[in-house]
Amino acid sequence: MKKSSQVHRFGFILLLSLFCTPEMNAQLLKKLGKAAERAAERTVQRRVEKETAKRTDQVLDSILEPGKKGSQNKKGETGMQSGNSGVQNGNDMAAMGASEVDNNEENPASMKVYSKFDFVPGDKPLFFDAFEKEFIGDFPSKWNTNGSGEIITLNDSPEKWLELLPGYKVLYIPDVPSLPEEYTIEFDLMAYGLDNKTSSTAQLQVILSDDANFEQGSNYAHAWIPFGQYAAFGIRVANVINKSSGGIKNTVTADIREAVLNRPHISIAVNKQRYRLWVNEKKYVDIPRMIPNGGVLSTLKFHVDNFKDGKERLFITNVKVNEGGLDLRRTLISEGKVSTNGILFDSGSTNIKPQSMGIIRQISQVLNQEGDMNLKIIGHTDADGDEASNLSLSEKRAQAVVDALVSLYGISSERLVAEGKGESEPLHDNKTEDGKAQNRRVEFIKI
Structure with a gap:
């Protein structure tokens, strides 16, 4: 009870500090009686709950639970969790990098920038971590x-x-x-x-x-x-x-x-x-x-x-x-199909990572050259999650590749068909990270 009381009193002082200048704090703490203190506490608490509850929780967590995973509290403060405790580190310039970490929404402008990216990853995974x-x-x-x-x-x-x-x-x-x-x-x-x-x-x-x-x-x-x-x-x-x-x-x-x-x-x-x-x-x-x-x-x-x-x-x-890292265009033209692990998506999402655009660009070049070629685009997932969700996700990811070919490279949607196979056709063991990385793939098949 004594600890709870101390935390309660500390929380009240902290709340005052969030909304009052140092001079105001000193005067208030000097003049407040117990009744006024309780009334002021209720007033401030209602205001905080309405306007800044999230910020207050972050501050209290950093003091009462220093081992809790850090969070970004304000510009220039970035939370890191290591083997010891939450670490506050960074500055205004570093925060620019941190802002990218938990952004799960793909930026269309970024995709457009990467539309001329000509890097194509190899097609046989050797290592992933x-x-x-x-x-x-x-x-x-x-x-x-x-x-x-x-x-x-x-x-x-x-x-x-x-x-x-x-x-x-x-x-x-x-x-x-x-x-x-x-x-x-x-x-x-x-x-x-x-x-x-x-x-x-x-x-x-x-x-x-x-x-x-x-x-x-x-x-x-x-x-x-x-x-x-x-x-x-x-x-x-x-x-x-x-x-x-x-x-x-x-x-x-x-x-x-x-x-x-x-x-x-x-x-x-x-x-x-x-x-x-x-x-x-x-x-x-x-x-x-x-x-x-x-x-x-x-x-x-x-x-x-x-x-x-x-x-x-x-x-x-x-x-x-x-x-590998060879030209996928020749393979698609000569063999009529190609499979790649190089088209990457945000975890559990249909957002294509922009650095994957080199492969999609090569596919568009084949379609532009081979005017009578139509393609079936098939998405595959690993076995994480339930089977029905993976099937749906794989089809949506295949459709995302179709959409990129249409919107960024001007390929007619009538030449493209999207299909999902989910986790049903694994190439490797889904119990290992390397195996799962190889099972997450996109196939292009001439139809």
């Missing part, structure tokens, strides 16, 4: 490091992220099978704490190496994604051949300052020696002979440079590596 089965505060089970890191959530989103910590020679290595000659890499980033004082050398280094452990290797290729904000620093690229640095070493002109504040999606395509890199919808790097050692480097690694410890933070999720 969104950390769905990992515990908050743990290091992910499908990764290795010689440093540290942990899984967190951001704001009220169910998505999980791995924090990549800066450190001398600290590397993060996902358990990707040995990389083939042709493959694609994709991942989402979230940065916090960036401002005009962020170092020009604050970067994420993406490394392809012939060393499977924590060394550079004899042959490797690097790209550094910059996060500095006070100038456009460009994307650095370099390769080393047989331990000699006499190969490529350059900075590609790029102003991605705004992009890195707003949850950038990074796409990389390797086709033997050719190396291409996109930030969101724009391709910045396209080097014909970037990959040494005959076009084969076995291991993907990540390294964070010069983020200020405790202030500037970097997180990664949705890491996907696929074998």
Whole structure:
């Protein structure tokens, strides 16, 4: 009872502080008798319940339940849940990135921007990790490091992220099978704490190496994604051949300052020696002979440079590596059908992720070239959820692809048919995350 009384009195003082200036608070607390205090409390409480109940709950939760998942309270304050407790972190610029986390509505303008996106992911999944089965505060089970890191959530989103910590020679290595000659890499980033004082050398280094452990290797290729904000620093690229640095070493002109504040999606395509890199919808790097050692480097690694410890933070999720990345157009024309895992949707939704537009664009090019071709578009889901819901969702997703072909690329709707198969035709085990990722697919079949 004593604790309840203290909480009640604290809550009353907190409510007063939300609506009164410091001078008014001091005078009120000095003059109020018990009867007046109760009356004032009822008045303020009614006002708060009507106008600011949500804000009050957030403040009380942060004090009385510090381990509760954080929430975005005001501009510049972003909640993070880690293995310890809710962490308040960020600034005005970081909040710009946080605003994208729990937005489940697709932005039509963004889809239009991505309509010229020409990245096409590989068609054979090798690795996927969104950390769905990992515990908050743990290091992910499908990764290795010689440093540290942990899984967190951001704001009220169910998505999980791995924090990549800066450190001398600290590397993060996902358990990707040995990389083939042709493959694609994709991942989402979230940065916090960036401002005009962020170092020009604050970067994420993406490394392809012939060393499977924590060394550079004899042959490797690097790209550094910059996060500095006070100038456009460009994307650095370099390769080393047989331990000699006499190969490529350059900075590609790029102003991605705004992009890195707003949850950038990074796409990389390797086709033997050719190396291409996109930030969101724009391709910045396209080097014909970037990959040494005959076009084969076995291991993907990540390294964070010069983020200020405790202030500037970097997180990664949705890491996907696929074998292939070949032109789907030729397959569709020659074989009359093609299946892809590269058209992605928001979880449980028909909203197409804009970075999937490269595939839809290629399909539109085939239809424009082959004027007598009609297509059946079939959606497939994994087995999460009930069967009837998955069947309905798969058909709606197929229809969403039809709608994109019609509205963005001008394809006649009379040439397209949408169909859903739900979870009825799995290609792989739905008990594993990799298997589920491969079962979520879209087929295009000539009719």
